[in-house]
Amino acid sequence: MTDQALRAFVQAHVQPSAHAADRDGVFPAATLTAMTNAGLWGWNIDRRWGGQGCTSADCGSLSRRVGAACSSARALLTAHQMTASAIERWGSERHRSQWLPELAAGRALAAFALTEANAGSDVQAIETRAEAVPGGFALSGEKRWITGGGLAGVFLVFARGAAGVDAFLVPRPAPGLEVRAVAPMLGLRAAVLADLTLDRVFVGADARLGPSDGGLRFVAAHALELGRLMVAFGCLGLADACLREATRHAHARVQGGRPLAAHQLVQGLLAEIVVAVQSCEALLASAATRYDAHDPQSSLAVLVAKYHAAEAAVTASHHAVQILGARGCADDSAVQRFYRDAKIMEIIEGSTEVLKGLIAAQAGLMP
Numbered sequence: 001m002t003d004q005a006l007r008a009f010v011q012a013h014v015q016p017s018a019h020a021a022d023r024d025g026v027f028p029a030a031t032l033t034a035m036t037n038a039g040l041w042g043w044n045i046d047r048r049w050g051g052q053g054c055t056s057a058d059c060g061s062l063s064r065r066v067g068a069a070c071s072s073a074r075a076l077l078t079a080h081q082m083t084a085s086a087i088e089r090w091g092s093e094r095h096r097s098q099w100l101p102e103l104a105a106g107r108a109l110a111a112f113a114l115t116e117a118n119a120g121s122d123v124q125a126i127e128t129r130a131e132a133v134p135g136g137f138a139l140s141g142e143k144r145w146i147t148g149g150g151l152a153g154v155f156l157v158f159a160r161g162a163a164g165v166d167a168f169l170v171p172r173p174a175p176g177l178e179v180r181a182v183a184p185m186l187g188l189r190a191a192v193l194a195d196l197t198l199d200r201v202f203v204g205a206d207a208r209l210g211p212s213d214g215g216l217r218f219v220a221a222h223a224l225e226l227g228r229l230m231v232a233f234g235c236l237g238l239a240d241a242c243l244r245e246a247t248r249h250a251h252a253r254v255q256g257g258r259p260l261a262a263h264q265l266v267q268g269l270l271a272e273i274v275v276a277v278q279s280c281e282a283l284l285a286s287a288a289t290r291y292d293a294h295d296p297q298s299s300l301a302v303l304v305a306k307y308h309a310a311e312a313a314v315t316a317s318h319h320a321v322q323i324l325g326a327r328g329c330a331d332d333s334a335v336q337r338f339y340r341d342a343k344i345m346e347i348i349e350g351s352t353e354v355l356k357g358l359i360a361a362q363a364g365l366m367p
């Protein structure tokens with residue numbers, strides 16, 4: 001799909017329902033169907049498995065355009081892509097042939113289940129257990145705030161076994177797996193979040209992805225790098241939309257006998273949104289190129305891009321609300337939704353504070 005066709009798709013099928021999705025905390029079935037029919041779930045999956053085999057720059061365009069309309073839709077895509085990519089990179093041939101055609105076609109959606117009540121930023125604290133039993137593993141524990149959890153047909157679940165943390169594919173339904181809807185939060189209100197309880201959920205010995213004790217070091221690290229890149233592109237889209245809304249209003253609204261855009265302080269706010277957009281564009285172009293080239297500096301570039309893009313989205317949406325004034329605070333204003341969604345971007349896929357630590361470490365600045 002060309003970028004122009006993608007924009008047209010988003011305008012026709014994602015944008016119109018974004019406000020109601022946020023207000024009601026429900027992802028619209030029609031949007032989901034349209035995304036499936038357009039093949040959006042398979043963009044980062046190889047053609048061999050029925051996907052489109054797009055570069056991360058192309059997948060980034062998808063995140064950017066969808067993120068400009070509806071961050072919840074972008075988040076569902078990101079969680080799905082992260083899990084599909086982990087299966088493609090770290091799964092066995094059987095995992096790939098079983099799941100990737102389903103995920104590429106959107107017949108099953110995927111979710112990434114890492115976080116727990118006591119293991120948020122500190123993923124080493126994972127308490128979900130993988131007990132070795134005849135023929136496989138029994139998984140027991142709780143997972144929190146799983147994007148797309150209410151829709152997923154398969155979860156990538158991280159659990160602690162005898163040797164360390166492993167990653168397992170858990171299909172849904174599964175005996176012992178309970179999926180409970182999370183009440184809509186500050187932002188990403190239609191991202192169908194769920195909490196999971198696993199009560200001795202049996203998975204076969206071949207359900208593990210990657211080597212023993214490779215759950216965090218390899219599988220999660222791989223998925224999170226892609227996730228950070230896609231969240232950053234989504235933030236860029238959100239900043240694009242803020243610039244569009246703020247500019248439109250600043251030209252239309254007259255105060256003190258002049259359009260708002262003629263007031264220097266408003267120009268300053270608009271200029272800072274432009275800087276947010278253009279700095280994200282530059283960082284993301286570099287990060288996506290490095291990511292696709294498997295450049296050793298790729299993960300630092302992705303960390304920097306995600307850290308910066310989340311802050312840029314907050315700045316852009318903050319300034320957009322400021323420029324729209326009371327209209328920007330109204331329930332039906334898109335910019336107040338962007339403002340709430342942007343705040344979430346500073347928490348997910350590594351909070352701003354955690355990313356700063358990782359950036360310092362990867363840049364070789366730690367003692």
Ligand SMILES: Cc1cc2nc3c(=O)[nH]c(=O)nc-3n(C[C@H](O)[C@H](O)[C@H](O)COP(=O)(O)OP(=O)(O)OC[C@H]3O[C@@H](n4cnc5c(N)ncnc54)[C@H](O)[C@@H]3O)c2cc1C
Nearest residue numbers: 112113114115120121145146147188347348349351353354
């Ligand atoms: C809308 C939404 C969707 C989500 N989707 C998913 C999902 O699909 N899958 C999933 O597994 N999880 C998901 N999460 C969970 C998310 O990954 C966690 O919220 C995130 O990792 C932070 O963990 P926490 O909320 O427990 O915060 P905490 O880790 O308790 O952190 C709280 C604060 O303390 C700071 N902090 C923590 N540790 C340090 C440190 N060492 N140094 C400095 N500051 C620190 C943090 O930066 C943050 O500001 C989602 C969360 C939200 C809100």
